[in-house]
Amino acid sequence: MELEKSKFYQDSLLEKLHEIQSTYGYIPEAEIENLAEKYQLPRANVFGVISFYSMFYTEPTGKYIIRICDSISCHLNESDSVLKAVKSYLNLESHQTTADKKFTLEVVECLGHCGEGPVMMVNNQIYTKINENKALEILNDCI
């Protein structure tokens, strides 16, 4: 019972992974090993947790992670044309990173701004009511 109690005071593995992800832009192999030791888990187990969640990466990502929502409310407001424009501008498909490691593109599900779609997220910044031109402007500002 005492052991269970103390878990509340331990850093959650998920929180730890967030920290590492924001420090390196991905979860490096060495950190997986550290975590395995800290949490007394097999490495495969830590890897399994990482791979389950779409916001964690085991490979370096671009400096800017571009997330574009294509769930139904944004889709009804023509998110597909935004997507098409961004894909062709960056010459990327979803889950890909540009060679210069500047941009990673993610086509994602609902970002919770459904009344203001289409919606795009650049790292932690949300942009609402975007269209093709606005999306490309935002990308240009990143460069």
Added chain:
Amino acid sequence: MSKEKFYLKGDQLLDISDYNFKSIKNALKLGREKTIQKIKDSELKGRGGAGFPTGIKWEMAANIEAQEKFLVCNGDEGEPGTFKDRYLLEERPLKVLEGIMLAAYAVGADKAYIYIRGEYSKAIDVFSKIIEAAEKEKILNEYLFNSDFKLELKLVRGAGAYVCGDETSLLNSIEGKRGRSRIKPPYPIEKGLYNQPTVVNNVESLCCAAEILNPESEEFSSLGIEGSRGTKLLCLSGDLNKPGLYEVEFGKITLKEIIYELGGGIKTNADLRFVVPGGISTSLIKADSLDFPYSYQEFEERGSSLGSGAVIAVSKKHDLLDLMLNVSRFYMDETCGTCFPCREGNRQINKILKSFKPESNKINAELINDIGNTIRLAARCGLGQSSLNFITSVIQNYGEELRIGGKIYV
């Protein structure tokens, strides 16, 4: 707009020194039993989508003897079309905090988690600051207002997995595991987080609880109609002139008024085809059948559900097959993969829809419905069980238009 209410919605509440915690003070005065009785009397139902009576959940959890109990606030809002919990976390976080404290006090938990989806960076930021301020003001971690109750609260960020909105998946996620659902029973109130009794409540439900215990707004529980009490936050989106967040009283406004008055009607004067009333896990309601009061029971009677309150208006300018594919892709991507029928079923549905050509009229609707029923019966969690509701309801209502052959699902 007179049809709008302002209980959950309202001015931004961010400064803890301006907030008086009336509801929790009231609860501490009433005691645990009477607090739970108030919630039971209010007929509050969970606002996350499943609609389980909150008071009954609290009572069951309160009656369980355990060394340790947990309260978890579910802020993993991911149902497409839903953004009410984000609003509450960003604009009214002190109400959310008070709701968490109330629930924890009522069920006898002294440790609580709030789990907020990782994409909600602003909400995470705002709520982290609220926790910090509450710790500094001794609202958390210390015996509260000279009572025997103190609460510790931690925030855990999700990391991009829709399925963690399911309460058992969410518990696994907090424990640092893959967000896979658990087999029920045992229910979380018996064996939840770290095997301890755990109550999981949605953000909006907790805010409603704070409203119910507010000694200055006693009318909240008498709002609405029998079986659907209080108010509901609605997230209007899709082809509407005035999309956004609205609060309405149950039973006093029709779905038609929600679309045409609150929502301002359909954009570019297009014709409405149907409304998805509670997020994409609910069955659609056709445009000519919207004239009924907004309540749990009215949706149930129509074979649908008010779900999370995500009301999505869809006009006739959209291609039905394209929409079905969009929803199907969502479930194919977001299934956690634990239950075979949900994992493979959703993949097969996507395949069937992708190969569908209206002119050849080759798909058997019966097959889609069979897969849908199998998932409904065999998936562990509510998210899996409801994954085919939208698609089967499109086929049921528009099968002929799509020229899908076979027996139409009833």
